[in-house]
Amino acid sequence: MDVPAAVLDLTRTARRVAVLTGAGMSAESGVPTFRDAQTGLWEDFDAAALATPEAWSADPAVVWAWYQWRVALARSVAPNAGHHALADWAHTVKVAIVTQNVDDLHERAGSKVLAHLHGSLFDPRCSSCDLPMELPEPPAEPVRRLEPPACGTCGGAARPGVVWFGEALPRQPWEAAVGALRVADVLLVVGTSGIVYPAAELPELAARHGVPVIEINPQDTELSPHVEAVWRTTAAVGLPGLVAASRR
Template sequence: MAVPTAILDLARPARRIAVLTGAGMSAESGVPTFRDAQTGLWENFDAASLATPEAWNEDAALVWAWYQWRVGLVRRVQPNAGHLALSEWGRNADLQITTQNVDDLHERAGSTVLAHLHGSLFSPRCTDCGLDAEVAEPPEQPIARLDPPTCQNCSGIVRPGVVWFGEMLPEQPWEAATASLREADLLLVVGTSGVVYPAAGLPSLARRHGVPVVEINPDDTDLSDQVDEVWRTTAAVGLPDLVSELQ
């Protein structure tokens, strides 16, 4: 697919590139977005309703079982061509990735992630002392309820290491993400719907600092009218072509 000339004109001189990735980045690897239908055991559950403190307080075993299913799902899929292209680009440029995704596909592709804004499936922590916790491997087959483990440090209950709807973002990742925008020559926004704040406000923040913003997404989003250039393609299709042209 031919890369739009206007995007190449912004990317070629850029020496510091900030990248913001969302669920669409991982969807091509087989990781369902929150707006996709759940399958099998979880097809009658609303994913967004399980990702809340209220759901955890009401039935921690149900929520833990769902997150362990997601851990197993992510471990069975592989980084796609878009992840690999960003990794390749990062070997030849100062590229800093901020992601809204809670998977580890960027890292498995070889990239270093500056900020996981919404946490990680692979960083469970104690609800009481806050320390990271080691947990058992998820069951091979999904089950409806699974008691969460207890912390080895204080015997508190271990929770998923993600940011739930209604929770504040951790301060350090947010500060790292905003700092990268202030220093960037270009912000590339890939596969995010632009509806979850405060992450959805990052493109506008970049433009206020004079940083041009390019959106790569097959669909119109809430961010499309807030960016400088739009490319209607997917991460796995567009990013390899963009990186190839730049090199």
């Protein structure tokens, strides 16, 4: 598949590339999005409802069990060609990856992630004192209830190290993302719907700083009318082609 000329023109001479990745990129590796139906034990649950402070307050054991299932799922899949392409690109240009995804697929492909805007499945912390905690091994078979481990410092329950719906983003990842945009030559927005704020604000910030924005997504999104160039393809197809073409 040929890279659109408008996309190639914006990336061929770029020395600093910022990349915002969303759920669509992980979905290509087999990680379900929040819009996908849950499976197995969780088919009767709404993912978006489980990922809230209210769900945690109501029943921590259910929420912890669901997140441990997600940990096991994330470990069972592999980075796709798009993840590997970004890691490869970083050998020749400065690539700053900002992701909305809570898995570790970028890292397993060899990339250093500048900012996990929504946290990570692999960084639990105490729900009381906020200290980091070790991630236990998920159950061999999924369960519908699992009591969270207790903090060794204060005895509080471990909570997933993610940002739930309704919670504010941590300051440090957000500031790192904004800082990367300010010095970038181009911003690639890959596999994100552009409807979850404040992450969806990043392309707007880039545009205000004069940074051209490229969207790589098989579908139209809220961002599509506002970007410099669009490529209607997936991350796993588009990114390897773009990286290869940018080096010619």
